[in-house]
Amino acid sequence: MTKELTKNNNKYYICEECGFAYKDNQTAAKCENWCREKHSCNTEITKDAVKLD
Ligand SMILES: [Zn+2]
Numbered sequence: 736m737t738k739e740l741t742k743n744n745n746k747y748y749i750c751e752e753c754g755f756a757y758k759d760n761q762t763a764a765k766c767e768n769w770c771r772e773k774h775s776c777n778t779e780i781t782k783d784a785v786k787l788d
Contacts, residue, residue: 736751736767737749737760737763737764737767738751740756740787742787745758746758747787748760748762748763750763750766750767750770752767752770753766753770753776753781755781755784755785756784756785756786756787757784757785758783758785762783765780766780766781
């Protein structure tokens with residue numbers, strides 16, 4: 736399950752495996768499935784990650 740986070744009135748979805756944030760739940764879920772199976776990050780997915788600080 737991805738984690739939801741609201742910041743500056745924007746909603747983000749966090750991959751619980753690697754902690755990357757995404758603007759859409761679908762990409763976050765894809766990342767999470769990948770991370771869980773492969774124990775590594777897929778740059779095709781993480782390129783869509785949003786940097787939060
Ligand atoms: Zn991930």
